[in-house]
Amino acid sequence: MIPYGRQDISQEDIDAVTEVLRSDFLTQGPAVPRFEAAICAATRAKHAVASNSATSSLHVACLALGLGEGDLLWTVPNTFVASANVGLYCGADVDFVDTTADTYLMDANALEAKLTAAAAAGRLPKVIIPVHFAGQSCDMKRIGALARAHGVKVVEDASHAIGARYLDAPVGDCAHSDICVFSFHPVKIVTTAEGGCATTQDDELAYRMGLFRSHGITRDADRMRFESDGGWYYEQLELGLNYRMTELQAALGVSQMTRLDTFVARRNELARRYDEILADLPLTRPAQNPDAYSAYHLYPIQVEDRARVFGELREDGIGVNVHYIPVHLQPYYRDRGFKPGDFPRAESYYDHAISIPLYAGLTEADQDRVVAALSAAL
Template identity: 55%
Template sequence: MIPYGHQSLDESDIDAVADVLRSDWLTQGPMAPRFGRAVADYCGAAHGVAMSSATAGLHLACLALGLGPGERLWSSPISFVASANCGRYCGAEVDFVDVEPASGNLSIDALERKLELAEQQGRLPKVLVTVHFAGQPVDLAGIDRLRVQYGFKLIEDAAHALGAGFADSRIGDCRYSDATVFSFHPVKPITSGEGGVLTTNDPELAAQVGRLLCHGISRDPALMQGESDGPWYYQQIELGYNYRMSDIQAALGLSQLQRLDQFVARRRALAERYERLLAGLPLTPLARLPGRQSGWHLYVVRLDAGAGITRRQLFEAMRAAGIGVQVHYIPIHLQPYYRDQGFAEGDLPGAEAFYQSVLTLPLYPELSEAQQDEVVEALRQALA
């Protein structure tokens, strides 16, 4: 089976992990802070905090921005459920903004219309989580214009987008946002096994996130009530969580980060080759929008109307041929949990139509051209 995504590891990654295993620290040592700093430096942000997952990063970003009960978080329905769940973890209401059919990214026009109505109703969001779907950045300048006008906080869910860029800005530099969150799951641009990093230019937000991921505990005397009892002393300043990244994971992430640009270049070359090979088939790749440099986490196509085959038939034919295609994503608002919150089919027609036609093809740095040819030949046979 050719998978839709796969980690790319070499001996330098194994050596980096082995060095930690031979060291005095497996967790809470120097490697996790070093990894967070390295990701921030790569992106051009002032601060980077490593943690156990991107989901943890989204949750902590929401907490640090003060999201709570009676407030609202908006996000894209075309994403993994974590992009919305982070709001529910804080007790906030969650709502969704429809997407652009051509890219799968949040629609600025839909966002502007929804904000105008929400202002009239007194129900503006406190936080917007925008998703860089498949690695292609959303229109950050358009969102920033609305953020200034309506006063919401912005979190970039960049789980797909490490190595991507918008205009002359690298995703993760937080030029347009309060925080950006990256994922290091094995199918992502680089991996730490599991893990996440939050970048921000706000030192207070970074410091609070750093406390929240470690139970809300601080050893800083300036934050304590009363005097310290001694060098061993700590206090729990606020209610936090155990969202720490181990030094083992961070060492792998640091090693992988050295090859990120190489990985993204290979993904881009394979994506451009797909476009040439798929010409003439009833499949439409996601639009490549001006001023945006994709990280090419996923290669997603849409099955054209009138193709003579359903998306399910195509999916099953490809799986039967040994091609591990996937679908990204089932719209979040149609999940049973969110249906129970009052959402229903027809609420977000753009996202629902997008879901009905999309198929993710294999894309990862070690995918060979021969394997890519096999993928395309299987598509040709299924579509014939």
């Protein structure tokens, strides 16, 4: 079976984790700050706050921005459920903005129209989460400008996009957002086994995300309400969570980050090759924004008779997948009032979507096998 995604683990990665296992710290040691520094270096962000998953990072980002009861969060239907769920975790309501028909990203025109209507109705969202699907950045310059005009905060869900660029700047520099979140799940660009990280240029947001990540507790004397009794003293200032990243995860991440540019370049090389050898097949390839350099976490195509093609590819040993079932069509969200037809472009994409294998370790021979199987199925 050729999977749709796979981690790339080197001996250096193994050695880095082994070194931690032999050290004095398995959690809350020096590796996590090193990993956060590596993320800052890659993204030009002032701060990076690592956690045990991208979902956790999205959650603490929303908490840091003050999202709560009575508030509203908007994201896109074409994403993993976590992008929406984090709003509910905070007690807010959730709604969606439809995607474009060709990039499957948040449609800035739809966002503008929805913001205008929401402003007139007095029900603007507090937070918008655009999702950089498949590794490609949304039109963040326009999304950020629209959000600022309405006083709305922006969290980029860049779970697919570490190493990507937009307007010749790294995704994660938060030039058009308040916070940007990355995922380090094994099928992502680089991995920490499980893990996430949020970047920001804002000192206070970084502090608050760090606070919520670790039980709402601080040992910073300048932040405490009462005078410290001694070196053991700490204070809980917020109702936080235990979302900390371990030293093992961070050590793996530090090692993986040394190959980030290599991983992304290889994915782009394979994507260009797919573009060429799929050109004559009856399918739709993903469009690319000329202002963006994708990290190519996924290579999503659209085909007719998706269920049959999907089944035949799986039977032929090609581990295709589908990203994503629109969130608003999940039973939980239908119970909240959403229904088919609410976001037609995201639904149309889903009806035809297949993600074919793409990862840094994929060989040209593997790629040829994928295309041969796809050609036969079509």
